Amino acid sequence: MKDNRYPPDWPQxxxxxxxxxxxxxxxxxVQCLKPGKGKGLSKGERYRLRMAVHHCDYDPGNNAPENLKALCLPCHLHYHRRQRGNITPGQLTLRFC
Structure with a gap:
């Protein structure tokens, strides 16, 4: 499900x-893969070489150029693990038996 805090033109x-x-x-x-590239690489290698765009202030609605950083997925995850990022309530839950 797409986060509705992103603008409609976010993909572009x-x-x-x-x-x-x-x-x-x-x-x-690291040189990341362009869409459609990476054939012959393992799933893990393709994952590590995918690129995401990070919001430095963790606000998906703030798309000012100075707020956006292009990162490989491991680097993007690094930022979100350290800051807890833009996780919405209920997005991460633990269920106990």
Whole structure:
């Protein structure tokens, strides 16, 4: 389910950001895969080389260029694990028997 805090043009905005950095992670410098690339790589390798666009202030509604950072998925996860990011209530739950 798509988070409704993202604007309708988010797919285009995020694509433009990724293209603006030539698909290179702005944190670690790894060359990420462009869509449709990576055939012959393992699922784990393709995952590590996928790119996401991160909101520095953790607000998906703030799409100012200076608030967006293109990151490989491991770097993106690093930011969200440390800050707990933009997790919405109920998104992560533990169920006990």
């Amino acid at each position: 905005l995020s694509l433009e950001k990724k293209q603006s950095v030539s698909w290179v992670c702005e944190r670690c410098g």
